[in-house]
Amino acid sequence: MSDTPPSVVIEGLSKRFDGPDGKPFEAIGGISLSIRPGTLTAFVGPDGAGKTTLMRMMAGLLRPDGGRLQVLGIDLSVDPQEVQNRISYMPQRFGLYEDLSVQENLDLYADLHGVAADVRKERFARLLAMTDLARFTGRPAGKLSGGMKQKLGLACTLVRVPDLLLLDEPSVGVDPLSRRDLWEIIDQIIAAEGLSVIVSTAYMDEAEHCGHVFVLNQGKLLAEGSPAELRDRAKGLTHVVTPEPGVPARDLQARMIDAPDLVADAVPSGGQVRFICQPGCDTAALKSLLHGCDCQPRKEELEDAFMLLLHQNKGSEEGGAASPPPLASEAPVTEINGNGDGPVIAVRDLVRRFGDFTAVANTSFEVKRGEIFGLLGPNGAGKTTTFRMLCGLLPATSGELQVAGVNLRKARAAARARIGYVAQKFSLYSNLSVYENLDFFGGAYGLRGKARQDRVNEIIRQFDLDPDAQSGNLPLGYKQRLAMAAGLLHEPEILFLDEPTSGIDPLARRAFWRTITALSQAGVTVVVTTHFMEEAEYCDRIAIQDAGRLLALGTPREVRERSGITEGNMNEAFIAIVEQARAAGTNGREAA
Amino acid sequence: MSGAAFKIRLAALVRKEARQMLRDRANLLVGLLLPVVLILLFGYGLSFDVKNAPVALVMDSNSAAAREAVSGIGGSRYLVPVRVGSMAQAETLMRAGKVDAIVRVPIDFAEQQARGHAQIQLILNGIDSTTATTLEAYIGGALGTVALRRIDRGTGGADGAGGVSVVQRTWFNEAGISAWYLVPGLVALIMTLVGAFLTSLLIAREWERGTLEALFVTPVRPLELVLAKVAPYLVIGLIDLVMCIVAARILFEVPIRGSLLAILLSSMAYLIVSLLLGLFISGVTRNQFAASQMALLTSFMPAMMLSGFVFDLRNVPLAVKVVSQIVPATHFMGVIKSLFLAGTDWGMVLRGCAIMMGYSLVLLALTWRTVRKKLD
Numbered sequence: 001m002s003d004t005p006p007s008v009v010i011e012g013l014s015k016r017f018d019g020p021d022g023k024p025f026e027a028i029g030g031i032s033l034s035i036r037p038g039t040l041t042a043f044v045g046p047d048g049a050g051k052t053t054l055m056r057m058m059a060g061l062l063r064p065d066g067g068r069l070q071v072l073g074i075d076l077s078v079d080p081q082e083v084q085n086r087i088s089y090m091p092q093r094f095g096l097y098e099d100l101s102v103q104e105n106l107d108l109y110a111d112l113h114g115v116a117a118d119v120r121k122e123r124f125a126r127l128l129a130m131t132d133l134a135r136f137t138g139r140p141a142g143k144l145s146g147g148m149k150q151k152l153g154l155a156c157t158l159v160r161v162p163d164l165l166l167l168d169e170p171s172v173g174v175d176p177l178s179r180r181d182l183w184e185i186i187d188q189i190i191a192a193e194g195l196s197v198i199v200s201t202a203y204m205d206e207a208e209h210c211g212h213v214f215v216l217n218q219g220k221l222l223a224e225g226s227p228a229e230l231r232d233r234a235k236g237l238t239h240v241v242t243p244e245p246g247v248p249a250r251d252l253q254a255r256m257i258d259a260p261d262l263v264a265d266a267v268p269s270g271g272q273v274r275f276i277c278q279p280g281c282d283t284a285a286l287k288s289l290l291h292g293c294d295c296q297p298r299k300e301e302l303e304d305a306f307m308l309l310l311h312q313n314k315g316s317e318e319g320g321a322a323s324p325p326p327l328a329s330e331a332p333v334t335e336i337n338g339n340g341d342g343p344v345i346a347v348r349d350l351v352r353r354f355g356d357f358t359a360v361a362n363t364s365f366e367v368k369r370g371e372i373f374g375l376l377g378p379n380g381a382g383k384t385t386t387f388r389m390l391c392g393l394l395p396a397t398s399g400e401l402q403v404a405g406v407n408l409r410k411a412r413a414a415a416r417a418r419i420g421y422v423a424q425k426f427s428l429y430s431n432l433s434v435y436e437n438l439d440f441f442g443g444a445y446g447l448r449g450k451a452r453q454d455r456v457n458e459i460i461r462q463f464d465l466d467p468d469a470q471s472g473n474l475p476l477g478y479k480q481r482l483a484m485a486a487g488l489l490h491e492p493e494i495l496f497l498d499e500p501t502s503g504i505d506p507l508a509r510r511a512f513w514r515t516i517t518a519l520s521q522a523g524v525t526v527v528v529t530t531h532f533m534e535e536a537e538y539c540d541r542i543a544i545q546d547a548g549r550l551l552a553l554g555t556p557r558e559v560r561e562r563s564g565i566t567e568g569n570m571n572e573a574f575i576a577i578v579e580q581a582r583a584a585g586t587n588g589r590e591a592a
Numbered sequence: 593m594s595g596a597a598f599k600i601r602l603a604a605l606v607r608k609e610a611r612q613m614l615r616d617r618a619n620l621l622v623g624l625l626l627p628v629v630l631i632l633l634f635g636y637g638l639s640f641d642v643k644n645a646p647v648a649l650v651m652d653s654n655s656a657a658a659r660e661a662v663s664g665i666g667g668s669r670y671l672v673p674v675r676v677g678s679m680a681q682a683e684t685l686m687r688a689g690k691v692d693a694i695v696r697v698p699i700d701f702a703e704q705q706a707r708g709h710a711q712i713q714l715i716l717n718g719i720d721s722t723t724a725t726t727l728e729a730y731i732g733g734a735l736g737t738v739a740l741r742r743i744d745r746g747t748g749g750a751d752g753a754g755g756v757s758v759v760q761r762t763w764f765n766e767a768g769i770s771a772w773y774l775v776p777g778l779v780a781l782i783m784t785l786v787g788a789f790l791t792s793l794l795i796a797r798e799w800e801r802g803t804l805e806a807l808f809v810t811p812v813r814p815l816e817l818v819l820a821k822v823a824p825y826l827v828i829g830l831i832d833l834v835m836c837i838v839a840a841r842i843l844f845e846v847p848i849r850g851s852l853l854a855i856l857l858s859s860m861a862y863l864i865v866s867l868l869l870g871l872f873i874s875g876v877t878r879n880q881f882a883a884s885q886m887a888l889l890t891s892f893m894p895a896m897m898l899s900g901f902v903f904d905l906r907n908v909p910l911a912v913k914v915v916s917q918i919v920p921a922t923h924f925m926g927v928i929k930s931l932f933l934a935g936t937d938w939g940m941v942l943r944g945c946a947i948m949m950g951y952s953l954v955l956l957a958l959t960w961r962t963v964r965k966k967l968d
Contacts (some may be wrong), residue, residue: 017968059809059965080965085811095803099615100608111604112810114597156806167811 005073007196008035008058009165013067015053021473027053029219035198040190044207044306045216046505051200052092055168059089087161092169094153098142102133102152105141109156111490127155130185146379147178154185167199175378176533176575204303215309222309227302234304237277241295249273250538254517255289257510262286265307268537271557276304285543310507328435344369344494344525345390350399352385359385361548367527372520374539375529376574381545383529384498390527391421391496404493420487424499426479430472434465434482438489445490459485495519497528501535513538533570544577551581602810605820612724613824623828625788627782631839634774642670642726648682648691649673652699661712662695664734671730692717693727696741746789771844776932779836783859784895788865794821794889795874795963808965817963818956822867829863833938850931853942861948862924866891868955875962895921
């Protein structure tokens, strides 16, 4: 095995793109590595690390600006077609032909790869069985669910046995159940055919699964090794601390994140805080930071090593992107003109139908003042529909809906003045400056003259924004901040955030949640949807939705207990709950 | 081996394109129904013929001679006389657009005629110059017919000056029916529309939906992608061509004097140019909306305005003439019109086809570059 030539050799590879502001930036800045054949190799890194650029270069789709790139012993600058004949590549967004059926998509790729008719029959049968798509061969690909589309994309990639398989974030944007299914298929194929596979991912549990891992960040290679070797970097630094009774874990976590000299990273988890010390940190200072809470060492994980690497890399940079978390010291929102301790949101028997399709069925829940409430579910679960009804963007078919003490079905405009909404897609004007955007939204919310100016300046300061920067050119994390600032201009009682953390890197996500924690401490009620299950841990209470139905409601701990998985993480609990409900649903239907 | 693999891949891609085309209702409507609408619109709706045009008659002299002189206007099926009492009234009608022309017979018409030189005043509404010119000819003709008849009867001037007659004649479109002139041009217009507009969506759609990325990393070659996209739309174009020929023959009774083979050959050559132009635009813009706008601006509009479809290119300024020569439709327009109305001039047809071939090769090379399996 050791004397077989490497499947990929990269020497001093670089690639530049033009940034949104017209300045070129290095997507890949001088990377050298080589990949052994016959292994499952992972490129791990946050969004914007350069994973996709690297994958595309290996597939011959992008021309490097410098360095050398050899795949399967072939120089890509000489004969990209020969490489493309021998590898299979699954892009991040596998472009299925949505107007062609499942079978027609498979046929097309089999024909293009020249798969012989006799091999084809047996191969298709196997792929369809593995992907569980055998029932849907006649269905247009556009009518499949998100997870099924991704599986079909994988099947199209696997119509023949390639010499090298490239998978670019195969599970991005896919719900946890489909993610697990996808990996089962990949594992089966590897076991049966001994493939060389290169996969890029932002999920640590997926990287943990691989034989060899390369950690990328901002176009640079930070580290490489087996998962065990990488884990060792965090050895002895990982702990878990239990907060005093009555204190939410996220408050303790916020305190720890604010002390970056002592703590490299901290996340709430199951009522406790898991954290990583800075190597060689002052133990006495750490003890006083923890207020003497019970602190236990825990086994290090790949995620810990990864976060440590990211922090170290960030520290070595000029610190441009590593701005302090905003709102750290001050409460951004003034007094809440609320009335009593009743729920700020009360939903009873909420139903929304689109034609004969029920997007949200009989949903009831309450959100208390100052709570952080999370809405979780796979794609198509009804999260966004529920969310839009809460914000008054979509009328309910039936049921009661009270937001900020106002009946949404009767007085939508009144309720809207008391809520802030941050859409998933950046919905501010890209060609206006930060100040102009905020000034416009201030006007839209009815702020006038000096009051508007003061408020805009105040919020720019709080969120650490550059008023003259053009909004469209901001990095994603800053765009998110700007969107949130715009949503908070009129000092709403409730802030609605739709998938606020999708597409931003883990450090920016920590900073983002730090802001949310601060808002919550100031008394703002926050309702948030997310597909990162671990982010449920920041919430006071969560609701899990699937196929329009509310499956579980309660604190993260309660939900975990209900799932029967007390030891595992939120991801596993989520999968268990959705599967139990789906099984019960099919049983019920069969009985009826 | 590689030839066989090429055929398998091309067949697979053509099958895919054909399926996508057939499943896209909106596109099919544009490809098959819009030509029908255009044929009907241009054939029936857009006509430069003047029929039943109202003409104000101001009879300052009510002599028998005067009445006889204008009697021809009443007898023409293109003109409707409107008798008015005074010039002022006629002018009012003209201003209101209720009449297109004024014919004024002077008070001393009989005396003038006796002297052998009679004048009748004709005032035309020049706002629509095409109609005005046509009317001038009609009214002149109507008045002239009467004069001729007088000469026939021997009541003309003693000197027999009426012996002079203007014989007007138009070749090829003897009747001056605009459908004859428009419908062959419509073939060019429809080939342009089906070609450039429909294909302008194809590559752009693949870029937008991200389908090319996976397709690129297969043994597929750029040329196969381009050829496969042209094939299904050739069939649509052929159907449209047949529809045009049938409509021309049956609905509008346009003569088809050239050979059908030559019409088919040159139309297909032009269709390929249009298809490739659309694909090229599509590949460059990578955006369906921009591509369809561009396709309309760079192919359909010039085919309409600059190709000689409506406006005679001999009368345009030099700059416009140069531009019009770059437009492929111009070269096809001449060929197809003469094939319909004049007959087959193989030299002209082959020259036209050669020009189309040249355009096709250039556009094929350019389009090829837009799908050269690179994302940057």
